[in-house]
Amino acid sequence: MMGIPQWNFQKGDIVGKKQAKIVNDPVMDMVVIPGGEFVRADKNRVKVGGFEMSKFPATYDRWKTVKQWGEANGYDFDHNGDMGSMFFFDFTHSPDEPVTNITWFDIITWCNALSEMEGKTPCFYYDEACTKVVRSAYRNKALKVDGPEYIMPGVHPDLKGFLVGHNANPWIFTRWDVDGYRLPTAAEMDYAIRGGKATSYHWGSDAEAAGDYMWNASNSKGRTHKVGLKKENPYGLHDIQGNVFEFSFSASIGRKSRPGDLDLDNPIGSPFHGWQLPKQENGAINHTLLIGGPSFLFGGYNINGSHGVGVESSPATGLTHYYSDVGFRPVRCKAGTHPRNGLRPLSKPKTVQYMKIDPAKYKEPDAIYRGDLRRSGVFNKTGVTSQPTAKWKTKIGGEIFSSPVVASGKLFIGSADGIHCLNADSGEEIWKFPVAGGVDSSACVADEAVLFATKRGQLLSINIADGKRNWVYKGKAKSVKSSPAVVYGVVFCGLGLETVAVDLKKGKKIWSFKDSVPGEFSSLVMGPKAIYVTGTLAWGYLNSFNYNTSEKNWKSNGPYVGGAGVYFYKSPSMDTTSGLYVNTTRGVRKYDANIVGKNAKKGVHMRIWQRLLLDKGVEDNTFIPHASPSVWNDVVFAGRTHNKGGKMAAINAKDGKLIWQQLFDGPCISDPSIAAKSSLVIFGCHNGNVYALDCKNGDEKWKFKTGGVVFASPWIGDGIVYVASQDGFVYALK
Structure with a gap:
């Protein structure tokens, strides 16, 4: 041959x-x-x-x-x-x-x-x-x-x-x-x-x-x-x-x-x-x-x-x-x-035009995880200003990763066995919607419906009055913790293998986008004209895509540094202009959405500043997710994990300089919430405590001990703070 x-x-x-x-x-x-x-x-x-x-x-x-x-x-x-x-x-x-x-x-x-x-x-x-x-x-x-x-x-x-x-x-x-x-x-x-x-x-x-x-x-x-x-x-x-x-x-x-x-x-x-x-x-x-x-x-x-x-x-x-x-x-x-x-x-x-938006009609839903569509973590409330006591605590069972969200006198939270609706004043359960596999995401409330993503990749709409299902969108992912958002009459959510836009009334898919998969703990930031998301595939990235077509605007990768990637595990946050803040495994970073968008197409990985937050003898734990940052009054608040526990830091949003930081004997992965009227940053810790620190100088104002790790982000009201612990209880602190 x-x-x-x-x-x-x-x-x-x-x-x-x-x-x-x-x-x-x-x-x-x-x-x-x-x-x-x-x-x-x-x-x-x-x-x-x-x-x-x-x-x-x-x-x-x-x-x-x-x-x-x-x-x-x-x-x-x-x-x-x-x-x-x-x-x-x-x-x-x-x-x-x-x-x-x-x-x-x-x-x-x-x-x-x-x-x-x-x-x-x-x-x-x-x-x-x-x-x-x-x-x-x-x-x-x-x-x-x-x-x-x-x-x-x-x-x-x-x-x-x-x-x-x-x-x-x-x-x-x-x-x-x-x-x-x-x-x-x-x-x-x-x-x-x-x-x-x-x-x-x-x-x-x-x-x-x-x-x-x-x-x-x-x-x-x-x-x-x-x-x-x-x-x-x-x-x-x-x-x-x-x-x-x-x-x-x-x-x-x-x-x-x-x-x-x-x-x-x-x-x-x-x-x-x-x-x-x-x-x-x-x-x-x-x-x-x-x-x-x-x-x-x-x-x-x-x-x-x-x-x-x-x-x-x-x-x-x-x-x-x-x-x-x-x-x-x-x-x-x-x-x-x-x-x-x-x-x-x-x-x-x-280019397929799936939907039309009018930025002039951009408005907040009734209630949403992290307080607003920008995931800023800011609540224009007083919270609790002195040592609190438990007004009530309600056992809902199992470890709780979901954060409480309150609207119309009702508290909504996910757990290992489903979705719970509690009376926000008394803690009594109003209804429960069982979910196979459980719910780790947090709620968004809009137009008499509460929306959750389930761990098995479903997007659920539940009637807030009676707890009956309005519709379900079935995704294909598992271990979903991303929380939905509603804007322009559409539900947006990362479902592990895709980011989807779903009609709020009927649950019908408008578009899906598979090139911008959120990180496991990351939720979408919804700006007036664009959507922002962090993810962890290969290297960390900060990504932007538009509402109308789901097309990608730009993508900024975390750089290759000494043989290790930069991972973006949790949600970014956005200030009232174009500042985007990400708490990465290599430090807290600020990007300008307009600068990134202009340069990312040229292969430039642009950021305004980075704060590493390293102390002598204290090393950041690179591969444990850190808390999503909060931004208020030109200050960024970021919880971190290190080899001796955790820390909460305040960083100048304009130049990235450290204002203060406090160390704790447990990781600080709970996303911090800001009680703007009393200038307090409130967050949970793996040591089981909920802390309230003065936003200006980091001084501790109070702490409250729960029976388990506090992973969830607190919800702030006037004179009250709601928090969930992995001891299986939801607490109302007054």
Whole structure:
């Protein structure tokens, strides 16, 4: 099938010293793949131009042929390559098995050698002008800690002076308009795997037939095999799935300058994605993705085209990594098929106007967790100014994460067994709505309805008079603690896997947004013109999107600092202008929504100030959620957790300077509430106490002991404070 190997080893041979010349016959068996379109895993329709692809994964035979030619013509490789899994287990192997144990850099160097070997123009270069052909595979070097090429430049205050990774890979440039060989893009491999079929698999819909087309963990007997022994796909490609994973050029989609949902015409992605570094630098934190699995060691990757072939379901690896079950297959196009830089015009954004808002009609609901739509934590009430006593306490059962919300003489709170409505004056239960799995979120009251999110991802509307359900919106997430908000006649809430907008009257979904998933304890901040949310996926982010279309306005990531991310666990808060405050695992931060919005699209992670709040011998506990900040009278109040307990701090909202802080013998995760009329900040602590401090100087005015951890945020009234404890009681303090 593959023919006699074009190389041999004999005693006395000096490999790479022979006089080489351009060959007349093609080295690889190439198959013409017609251009067309396919529906990618993200449901976008992607266009792919015609190209040629190797009928088989590159074998050790063909690898060695080209490598030997290249070495005779000034090429240099980092790895020799193996015959499949020859060093994985003790089996007899053949040169007709896929070549393995080579890096991405080895492969692009080999592709250039093959191009020149056949008289074609190479694709890969070291310089942006594409004059310096890549003829030497990058070798992974030991970390050098004193060279500027290994140090992050001052592109961001948090990045200056930090090592970017274990090496500094060279930046590679690609000419896409030439006829040379290269690695396939993610789109090309996706397209090739599917074979032009819309069925679940390229061979049809029978999952049991997989063994006829691929070597995987169920039939490989723990080793690679000669290529071409399994049936071909509709494009005539053998082993397009199975035997070995195959490197792609890059599976990176959705760069800031090339949004994935708009880059749909022959998208190329980039293997160099991450922080914007100078062109000569690229840290090990950047990576490409494998594509075209599974391998002989695995069973499930990429075998179903409808489940994200080649992008979402592929395992990742670094550019300098090499494995016994990873190979490649080259592709090429006719000269002029693609523009020189490979970039085609982006599709026009599809904007759907789901709802119309009038900022002049922006108004607060009847009652809402944290006091207002901005989640400022401010109550224009007196609270309790001296040592309180319990006017009443009511047992509702189980640990309580939900915070009390009071409206129309009724207190609403969630618990481990459901939703409770109590008489705010006496504490007597008026009604209870059972909820399987319980409720950790807090209420929003509007238009005679109380709204909660359940731990199982449902959004509930309950009639406040009789406790009967008005409607339920069923989400798909679990462990939801985000609290709903009502504005412009619409209910907004983060439900773990999505943020939703639901009609207040009927519970019908208006829109959902899956790109801005709130953190587990984070609730939406509802500004007059935009929505703000924090989240913790990968790194922390502060995100803004609009009411009308659910489209993202901007996204500001927490920066990469010394190998650890910045996590935003709880809700941001907003002042009466455009100041946004976030209590992160790296300190309290202030952003200006207008500045962030202007610069985030350019990749700038803008903030006004950061206050770390570190003391000698007292370290913040990085991975425990801190309290949501409160902002009042140009002061930010933030509860923190550290290795010796907790603290409450007051910070100047204008410049970020510390005004005062008080330490406690337990974490302060309860979101602070401000009794504005008496200038008190009131909050709970893990030591079971509820504290009231003077907003001006932090002096303690009183404390009240409950029977358990106080995680919930207090609700402030005139002459009364409501608080819930994980002892299972709700307290009214007077």
